[in-house]
């Protein structure tokens with residue numbers, strides 16, 4: 390196994406506008422990278438260039454020392470020792486689970502005891518050993534997805550590519566499958582690249598999250614890092630819940646602000662007295678402290694409740710400040726739409 394390196398990768402389908410451009414990424418060996426971005430931003434195109442289904446028009450793809458593709462040459466998919474799992478499981482309905490899993494081995498001319506051992510091991514990893522003789526039609530959606538995983542594992546690929554593999558599953562099954570994927574990653578040791586537009590899925594699964602927009606890579610970092618320190622409005626808006634607020638600019642390079650710094654900034658913005666330069670800051674709902682109507686007049690920032698979503702353990706609030714800007718907050722106590730509140734913000738991050 391080896392590191393997968395994308396070097397200034399670009400793709401133009403001949404429309405005159407590049408769908409992917411200047412895309413450089415280093416995926417560490419055995420890592421689990423989620424490629425996250427809005428629909429149409431080029432995620433699948435990047436994955437297809439890694440797999441060998443598309444040839445880059447710019448840049449190159451390397452696996453360790455090996456050049457897999459550049460604009461002049463491209464190794465065919467079957468020579469890359471990679472496996473791709475699609476949203477639709479693409480199982481053969483007339484074959485048993487074991488035959489489906491063993492199919493890539495047959496294609497490679499592997500048979501006999503080696504064949505049987507590899508199929509058994511792959512089914513064991515996805516915990517489907519007892520289902521070997523069933524047909525795909527007799528399995529649940531999650532089990533079918535696990536068959537598809539076992540089939541891609543059976544050839545011991547260096548890299549497993551997954552294109553929105555959970556998009557068709559319901560929420561409950563999704564959670565179960567997220568655990569299967571984590572388990573699969575640990576047991577197989579393969580490098581995994583997982584395309585999704587669902588940020589919570591990306592954060593739950595991956596060791597690294599790469600955010601892209603309009604064909605470009607914006608940031609790559611661990612889930613915790615990208616949540617705490619997103620770069621720019623697009624990443625800030627895409628990762629986690631939060632609100633982007635425009636406040637009077639503070640001089641200097643500091644990007645993490647605490648309550649004493651934020652209080653006068655919010656007061657100035659809300660009172661409309663602030664003028665001059667502005668900055669965008671991200672405020673997470675867990676950093677907005679809501680107090681009741683009994684708070685002494687003038688204390689805290691005034692806000693009106695725009696909407697309330699009951700989430701079981703808490704209420705998720707959308708709030709409007711006096712200047713019309715929105716904030717998100719959580720409350721453990723019931724709050725009604727239209728209520729007036731006072732709040733304080735204990736932390737914010739400059740984008």
Ligand SMILES: Nc1ncnc2c1ncn2[C@@H]1O[C@H](COP(=O)(O)OP(=O)(O)OP(=O)(O)O)[C@@H](O)[C@H]1O
Nearest residue numbers: 402404408426427428429430431432433434435586
């Ligand atoms: N073969 C092709 N020819 C021309 N344009 C294409 C081709 N394949 C993809 N595109 C365009 O490239 C852009 C990126 O598509 P891609 O499928 O990579 O995005 P995506 O981020 O995976 O989107 P989604 O999440 O909706 O699947 C889209 O505008 C799409 O229309």
